[in-house]
Amino acid sequence: MARQQLPPQIKTRDVVDRRTGKPVRRYVVTVDVAPPGEPRKQVKKRFTTEREARSFLATTQAEVARGTYVAASSTTVRQAVQDWLDTRQLKPTTLQSYTVVLQALVDENGDTQVQKLSEADVVRMLRRLRSGKSPGRKKWTARSCNLLLTLTKAVLESEKRQGRVVRNVAADIRPMERDARTAKTLTHEQMLTVLDHECRDRHLWTLALHGLRRGEIAGLRWENVDLDARTITIAETRVAVGKEVLTSTPKSKQSRRTLPLPQDVVDVLKAARRAQRAERLKAGSMYQGGEHLACDEFGKPYHPDKLSRDWREMIKALGVDRVRLHDARHTCGTLMHLRGVPITVIAAWLGHSSAAFTMATYTHSQDDALAAAGVTLTARVSEQM
Structure with a gap:
């Protein structure tokens, strides 16, 4: 059976393996990832096998076609939170309040890359805060947890709009049921x-x-x-x-x-x-x-x-x-x-x-x-x- 011709996005390159000193073949994939109508943008990645190269090309092209492609990013949750706060036009008191609340997200998941943050990560964080098991923090009320959830959704939605994540992993998390509390009033x-x-x-x-x-x-x-x-x-x-x-x-x-x-x-x-x-x-x-x-x-x-x-x-x-x-x-x-x-x-x-x-x-x-x-x-x- 005749060998299938490589698509134009895949080029071969013969190099010397540093460990063995023997010549080996590598497959370099160059694929357009910019949505239609936007300036050209390409991603280049090298693979050791043709199969891996073809799989990456097919997956990437499909994601670009669906509008779900995002380039690999090392942006952490800490950086995403700071970027979001820096771009808000808020009253100083509100900004300070949001900064204090979002610090819980940073403390729990700050070093996690945004693209690797999961819905489970956010849910576990909220449950720890609600139960009083978050290190260094008192037990949070449902109202405080829900405010943190709202702000987390806003931060991740901003990341999504900027093309750094495919979806907002906190979008479908439901707010906690508020504490049953009736305000007291003076007689x-x-x-x-x-x-x-x-x-x-x-x-x-x-x-x-x-x-x-x-x-x-x-x-x-x-x-x-x-x-x-x-x-x-x-x-x-x-x-x-x-x-x-x-x-x-x-x-x-x-x-x-x-x-x-x-x-x-x-x-x-x-x-x-x-x-x-x-x-x-x-x-x-x-x-x-x-x-x-x-x-x-x-x-x-x-x-x-x-x-x-x-x-x-x-x-x-x-x-x-x-x-x-x-x-x-x-x-x-x-x-x-x-x-x-x-x-x-x-x-x-x-x-x-x-x-x-x-x-x-x-x-x-x-x-x-x-x-x-x-x-x-x-x-x-x-x-x-």
Whole structure:
């Protein structure tokens, strides 16, 4: 039987084997891999047998025809993550947050080549994080794991668009079921206990119960408070990301908002303003800053985490059941809802872009006590919202 002629993409080359010193034949494959309409691109590879050369040529041409061909790449997961972060146009706080979350992917699979990363690798990583078996890390919540999964999918999708992987191996991984957790809200009596509590930071807890985020409270400056017009403008946030405190603009267009204040809130803010001015006089040259509503006796802005710690200590001292500072925001949304405030208005007050998100996340009807709060909410909080 006549020997089958080699295709033009395969050339033979006679060389001397370095180990034996004898002449041997090698097969060099040169194949076009650029999609139609794009500049020419070729891949060249050498084989010891004709069979291997023909197999590589056929497989490569078929992948090019299907649009699934990717050239061999040594890009690692660590490099892919860094490339993705470097090309994102994100707020500094969001970028830092994503960097912290994706560090788990880098720590687990950073040295793995992206082309060798498997779906099983990603699933195992998520399971270890969820179970608390990832070295050096506490047990992650399902929410945190799902955020990491979302970001991992985004990184791999970027690699796919750039032609470095055939498919996104994380694309079909389903998010973990969220922890069954209902946000706690203060009862009507508990809310009044906090609002009436005379303390240095009473104005901060009042703002929290009127729906401001922790970062918004930490970032609020006196220049954005108009006590005559009875308004506050949310124009800046201070948030803790890792060990850093980052100052930025609000998280969305809807989060930047101007809110009318009830008179009792204005009175609390006026008292806080007078107290801070007195502290400035007392501290003299030691006083630095004082632009923020949330600051110490010497004008230094609070670390956002301090707000959470002081809130916990305050409600414990008042004998109130443990409720997170962020749950004060839930309380605001819930009481507005139970008082019949339209959900679109509640969303605008809280700074949400989606009324559906507000309804699903920030309004609750938990028990008889909360239902009663909707009926008996005092005029100073509800009627002027």
